[in-house]
Amino acid sequence: MSLFAFLGALELGFVYALVALGVFLSFRVLQFPDLTVDGSFPLGAAVAASLIVAGLDPWTSTLAACAAGAAAGLLTAWMTLRLRILNLLASILTMIALYSINLRIMGKPNVALLGESTVLSPLAALGLPGYVLTPIAFGVLVLVLKWLLDRFLGSELGLAMRATGENPRMARANGIATARTTLVGMALSNALVALAGALFAQSQGSADVTMGVGTIVVGLAAVIGGEALLHPRTVALATAACILGSLVYRVLVALALNADFLGLQAQDLNLITAVLVGAALVLPRLGRGRAAA
Amino acid sequence: MKPSLTARSLLAALLLAAGGSAGAADKSVAITQIVEHPSLEAIRQGVLDELAAQGLKPGQGLKLDYQNAQGNPATAAQIARKFAGDRPDAIVAITTPSAQAVAAATRDIPVVFVTVTDPIAARLVKSLERPGGNVTGTSDATPIAEQLALVRELTPQVRRLGVIYNPGEVNAVAQLERARAEGARFGLTVVESAAPKSSDVLGAARALVGKADAIYVPVDNTVVSALEAVVKVGLEAKLPVYSGDTDSVARGTLASLGYDYYASGRQSGRMLLRVLNGEAPGSMPVERIEKLELHLNLKTARVIGVELPAAVRGRAAKLID
Numbered sequence: 001m002s003l004f005a006f007l008g009a010l011e012l013g014f015v016y017a018l019v020a021l022g023v024f025l026s027f028r029v030l031q032f033p034d035l036t037v038d039g040s041f042p043l044g045a046a047v048a049a050s051l052i053v054a055g056l057d058p059w060t061s062t063l064a065a066c067a068a069g070a071a072a073g074l075l076t077a078w079m080t081l082r083l084r085i086l087n088l089l090a091s092i093l094t095m096i097a098l099y100s101i102n103l104r105i106m107g108k109p110n111v112a113l114l115g116e117s118t119v120l121s122p123l124a125a126l127g128l129p130g131y132v133l134t135p136i137a138f139g140v141l142v143l144v145l146k147w148l149l150d151r152f153l154g155s156e157l158g159l160a161m162r163a164t165g166e167n168p169r170m171a172r173a174n175g176i177a178t179a180r181t182t183l184v185g186m187a188l189s190n191a192l193v194a195l196a197g198a199l200f201a202q203s204q205g206s207a208d209v210t211m212g213v214g215t216i217v218v219g220l221a222a223v224i225g226g227e228a229l230l231h232p233r234t235v236a237l238a239t240a241a242c243i244l245g246s247l248v249y250r251v252l253v254a255l256a257l258n259a260d261f262l263g264l265q266a267q268d269l270n271l272i273t274a275v276l277v278g279a280a281l282v283l284p285r286l287g288r289g290r291a292a293a
Numbered sequence: 294m295k296p297s298l299t300a301r302s303l304l305a306a307l308l309l310a311a312g313g314s315a316g317a318a319d320k321s322v323a324i325t326q327i328v329e330h331p332s333l334e335a336i337r338q339g340v341l342d343e344l345a346a347q348g349l350k351p352g353q354g355l356k357l358d359y360q361n362a363q364g365n366p367a368t369a370a371q372i373a374r375k376f377a378g379d380r381p382d383a384i385v386a387i388t389t390p391s392a393q394a395v396a397a398a399t400r401d402i403p404v405v406f407v408t409v410t411d412p413i414a415a416r417l418v419k420s421l422e423r424p425g426g427n428v429t430g431t432s433d434a435t436p437i438a439e440q441l442a443l444v445r446e447l448t449p450q451v452r453r454l455g456v457i458y459n460p461g462e463v464n465a466v467a468q469l470e471r472a473r474a475e476g477a478r479f480g481l482t483v484v485e486s487a488a489p490k491s492s493d494v495l496g497a498a499r500a501l502v503g504k505a506d507a508i509y510v511p512v513d514n515t516v517v518s519a520l521e522a523v524v525k526v527g528l529e530a531k532l533p534v535y536s537g538d539t540d541s542v543a544r545g546t547l548a549s550l551g552y553d554y555y556a557s558g559r560q561s562g563r564m565l566l567r568v569l570n571g572e573a574p575g576s577m578p579v580e581r582i583e584k585l586e587l588h589l590n591l592k593t594a595r596v597i598g599v600e601l602p603a604a605v606r607g608r609a610a611k612l613i614d
Contacts, residue, residue: 001488004372004378012367099489103460110463111388112416114396131377131398204370205397205416208390209461211366219366253368257360257375267329270363 013247014138022192023219039098044194069194073186085110339558349357406430455505465513
């Protein structure tokens with residue numbers, strides 16, 4: 001694997017770490033199975049790309065993308081809480097609706113950003129090549145957001161949110177407004193995912209309406225994979241596990257792309273990825289078993 | 294103990310991969326493709342056959358690396374990074390999203406794109422005549438006017454033309470808009486029917502019965518992958534079904550005047566050879582795919598009661614019976 005491919009894997013790993021953090025908030029903290037992310041990832045890309053092409057500065061465009069993602073999360077939470085639609089189904093409804101909404105936002109299925117000024121443009125002034133600086137910039141951003149998220153989950157509202165997920169009835173009995181914590185958590189979760197979409201579009205040069213396919217699968221793989229690797233007992237470790245899981249997943253995909261020496265071909269890619277991820281999950285446990293015996 | 298073991302197994306896999314990808318050959322070509330699809334496979338075969346015709350075969354003067362993103366845009370981005378790091382002599386990018394991912398990953402490795410409908414809107418080139426940069430290729434803007442003329446010629450009674458398309462596919466939307474714009478010239482009103490997923494195609498086709506006199510299936514990966522559903526509705530309701538791609542005629546559409554995708558692969562292969570011989574992509578104009586072919590399905594024509602004049606049959610490159 002070349003340095004270029006490795007750094008590319010890290011860059012994508014950091015982008016999808018934001019998805020993993022969002023999925024961690026919904027699935028793990030709130031225990032809310034949320035498929036909205038398959039729609040909010042391209043939503044973030046669509047909003048950011050459309051605004052940038054319309055001439056708005058990339059920073060405001062990216063913030064607007066986060067806001068749009070938060071709105072999508074709120075919609076899912078609202079349908080669950082107020083309309084009493086099963087949470088999983090509510091998130092599927094939002095996800096389906098977002099496909100059409102994303103098309104409306106972009107006005108066409110693909111908005112190209114190649115050559116536009118993006119949040120990554122200022123990096124060019126630093127002298128180092130983009131393939132080195134982009135993963136560093138994304139890495140710093142992810143770590144800052146992780147730190148903020150850790151702080152938030154330790155705050156009064158954050159603790160209330162964790163209580164809501166652990167035992168909603170007990171939380172209500174202790175005076176926690178569980179509806180409010182769910183709304184905030186879902187908004188935050190999907191804002192993170194939309195941010196990932198906005199950054200992905202800007203680093204890849206286009207927003208495409210189909211780019212959300214499988215976002216939830218990758219996010220969950222990162223969350224669960226990271227947990228298997230780190231066995232987190234604290235919030236700070238749990239969020240670190242999300243980031244690690246996402247990075248490992250991308251490095252494994254990069255490895256799978258280099259698997260041709262085994263006589264494997266392009267069509268085997270997804271299978272190789274699945275086997276590698278499975279092996280990464282099981283191997284550490286096998287080692288422990290031997291050590292114990 | 295535990296993390297170090299994981300790290301060691303990862304490292305071992307890394308070293309294995311690095312060792313395996315080494316090898317020496319005269320020319321190296323990397324091909325990236327977004328998804329498996331019969332037309333796209335035909336294109337890739339065309340490119341490879343053109344190289345082979347010039348004596349460049351995998352293992353004999355050619356080091357080939359073909360990767361397919363299996364429909365996943367993040368994987369397409371990683372493939373682009375891998376290629377940018379491997380530094381082949383040229384990269385062939387089949388379809389718009391793969392081409393955009395490669396163009397974002399490298400500004401110096403020559404890139405030849407194939408089947409990009411609108412390279413300027415996709416920001417791949419600055420102009421069709423002088424692309425500038427490191428990217429050129431072949432464009433496959435579907436010949437809508439020629440196809441509408443074919444509809445009028447074979448089935449003159451048609452006034453309302455139903456179009457089934459995926460609103461999420463950039464090429465399909467472009468074709469629909471062109472059909473609507475050009476339709477007036479041929480006395481055709483376009484009735485649209487959207488199918489965002491393959492499983493929606495049957496419903497979208499049924500929705501056109503009674504609202505349209507004929508159905509047109511543009512070059513749309515989603516709809517073409519569920520083409521049999523459209524063909525079935527067409528046969529049941531005795532509606533002529535036209536397709537933008539010729540491969541679909543063998544699957545039961547009445548007729549198509551479209552590109553020969555294999556030939557377009559050969560044409561792109563010739564551009565690739567020029568790039569491999571040192572020509573700068575930036576000064577090679579984007580080529581339109583030239584070769585149009587008429588395919589007719591006689592069996593379908595009989596079932597729905599459409600007369601195909603002998604003159605039209607004579608023009609056909611392929612008759613399905």
